[in-house]
Amino acid sequence: MxxxxxxxxxxxxxxxxxxxxxxxxxxxxxxxxxxxxxxxxxxxxxxxxxxxxxxxxxxxxxxxxxxxxxxxxxxxxxxxxxxxxxxxxxxxxxxxxxxxxxxxxxxxxxxxxxxxxxxxxxxxxxxxxxxxxxxxxxxxxxxxxxxxxxxxxxxxxxxxxxxxxxxxxxxxxxxxxxxxxxTDPLTGCFNRLYLDSNLNSELNRSNRLNYPLCLIFADIDHFKQINDHHGHVVGDAILREFVHLVTLAVRNEFDWVARYGGEEFVIVLPNSDLKNGTRVAERIQKKLAQHKISVEDSSFSITCSFGISCNNTPSNLGTSELIKQADKALYLAKHAGRNCIKTAKQLSNNEPR
Ligand SMILES: Nc1nc2c(ncn2[C@@H]2O[C@H](COP(=O)(O)OP(=O)(O)OP(=O)(O)O)[C@@H](O)[C@H]2O)c(=O)[nH]1
Known part of the structure; x- marks a missing residue:
């Protein structure tokens, strides 16, 4: 030896x-x-x-x-x-x-x-x-x-x-x-562990300094079909490009993106209310519409559904409640035909089961 x-x-x-x-x-x-x-x-x-x-x-x-x-x-x-x-x-x-x-x-x-x-x-x-x-x-x-x-x-x-x-x-x-x-090794954004340990402190800071905090649940539409028809290599490349486009659409120093799992991502926007969150989601939607993702000589267009919640709607939401509300709003968006944005405000009348 x-x-x-x-x-x-x-x-x-x-x-x-x-x-x-x-x-x-x-x-x-x-x-x-x-x-x-x-x-x-x-x-x-x-x-x-x-x-x-x-x-x-x-x-x-x-x-x-x-x-x-x-x-x-x-x-x-x-x-x-x-x-x-x-x-x-x-x-x-x-x-x-x-x-x-x-x-x-x-x-x-x-x-x-x-x-x-x-x-x-x-x-x-x-x-x-x-x-x-x-x-x-x-x-x-x-x-x-x-x-x-x-x-x-x-x-x-x-x-x-x-x-x-x-x-x-x-x-x-x-x-x-x-x-x-x-870090999520595939996309380079934060992972679930980071989300779980940092969302709470982000929320506490927002309550202490008395500013709103907005959470966007983003889920790529029909991602399974992309995987099934084009393979996981293409699916992986699309996930990476999606995160890249999302990071271009949010504020560098304040907002952050974490992979919640699979093709679901959470975007945290400190000092932002539902209106600001909706604007960011629209910006991402626009970027996705304008940008064709090229992988292995083919190009792909993807769409995404968004569910948005804010800690002041209703007031003083905790971490799990904030995520739950955004998830429910996302569910609404998927049921409304996908490629659309729903907020927690729209939940009361259309509360999913
Ligand atoms: N390529 C790739 N695929 C993944 C990864 N993680 C999860 N997936 C796939 O993501 C797909 C998620 O499918 P669904 O949950 O049915 O969602 P969907 O097809 O996007 O349908 P909707 O969300 O209802 O529009 C599954 O096929 C998973 O295998 C990953 O890291 N890479």
């Missing part, structure tokens, strides 16, 4: 910086000759430093999910840095580490991660200092300080870059998931 194929870009991208940081770590540890002379742990540490970037890349710790795994890796990085400080037996770099970490945090806004890795880092240094051996405050050799300083700067700027990329990727992914969960 080629491991490159299964490695997530985050783990892959951080491999080289981590390897270089480990190299600098090894150099700085070697520069501290006194420790090299007497400590077996020193050699273990070197071994770990050299193997860590490979482990971090090829064997995701604790989680198969690469991003989660990279967060764990960052904590191991923090432990690694703490051991580095202990080995060099100086607090000289601690202030530098802290300053760089704070700067990183300001830059990447990744405070939670910063705090938890900082806690890991300092608790390890403290535990070592209290229970194992007091850290000698004597400064390390000049060579160790130089290479170690380079290590600290490089290591933590890498850490910041990783955090930054992680955060950016997560934000991007979240936005993508959110957009996908709200």
């Amino acid at each position: 080629n491991p490159n194929k299964t490695i997530h870009p985050i783990l892959k991208n951080n491999y080289i910086p981590r390897l270089l940081a480990s190299g600098l770590f090894v150099l700085s540890a070697f520069a501290e000759f006194e420790i090299a002379d007497k400590s077996a742990q020193f050699w273990l540490l070197i071994l770990f430093a050299l193997s860590w970037p490979h482990i971090a890349r090829f064997s995701p710790f604790f989680s198969k999910e690469s991003k989660q795994s990279e967060l764990v890796n960052m904590h191991i990085d923090a432990i690694f840095s703490a051991i580095f400080l202990i080995v060099l037996s100086t607090y000289h770099f601690a202030g530098l580490v802290l300053a760089i970490l704070v700067a990183n945090a300001l830059f990447i806004g990744f405070f939670k991660l910063l705090l938890s890795t900082l806690a890991t880092f300092f608790s390890l240094v403290l535990l070592w200092h209290l229970f194992i051996s007091p850290i000698d405050l004597q400064p390390a050799s000049i060579a160790a300080q130089l290479v170690g300083g380079a290590f600290v700067i490089f290591y933590y700027s890498t850490f910041a870059t990783m955090g930054y990329h992680l955060t950016r990727n997560m934000i991007k992914l979240n936005r993508k998931v959110e957009a996908l969960s709200q």
Whole structure:
């Protein structure tokens, strides 16, 4: 199996910086000759430093999910840095580490991660200092300080870059998931889920600010025949074009369209009454009449029936009542021969069963 194929870009991208940081770590540890002379742990540490970037890349710790795994890796990085400080037996770099970490945090806004890795880092240094051996405050050799300083700067700027990329990727992914969960994949308009969760807040806003809200139920006429005679590919293309035409007929920033199901769509018009809603439905009707939809060298004309309700007719309608009224009006429109517009006002005399 080629491991490159299964490695997530985050783990892959951080491999080289981590390897270089480990190299600098090894150099700085070697520069501290006194420790090299007497400590077996020193050699273990070197071994770990050299193997860590490979482990971090090829064997995701604790989680198969690469991003989660990279967060764990960052904590191991923090432990690694703490051991580095202990080995060099100086607090000289601690202030530098802290300053760089704070700067990183300001830059990447990744405070939670910063705090938890900082806690890991300092608790390890403290535990070592209290229970194992007091850290000698004597400064390390000049060579160790130089290479170690380079290590600290490089290591933590890498850490910041990783955090930054992680955060950016997560934000991007979240936005993508959110957009996908709200969008109808075929037509690109909002889906039923979005309608169900947003109509209520739209209605509350309209009641709070005391303006009317209009809801149009639009249903393409005889859509089954189109599917049956020309196939679902044509039907799909017609649905897409229909949504395109509807979006051209409504106000960009205020109104929105959601697919209720099949060939039924709901158009929500904030700050609009039945009159405004009827005007919008007429505009859509006109666009449909003027526009032939071309699919696979054929062109099609479609018509649509509309049922319109408004939260002030009668007053203070709730979400489900608003939808119900528009649906009933749509039923009237279908029964009146299709390609026509009916409003909730016309319901009382012709209430469908
Ligand atoms: N191509 C395509 N067809 C769909 C999709 N969703 C639902 N349909 C079809 O839409 C048709 C809806 O048919 P009906 O509910 O009978 O409505 P209609 O033929 O438009 O009749 P009226 O609404 O009474 O004018 C069915 O044939 C469904 O299979 C879709 O995503 N793509």
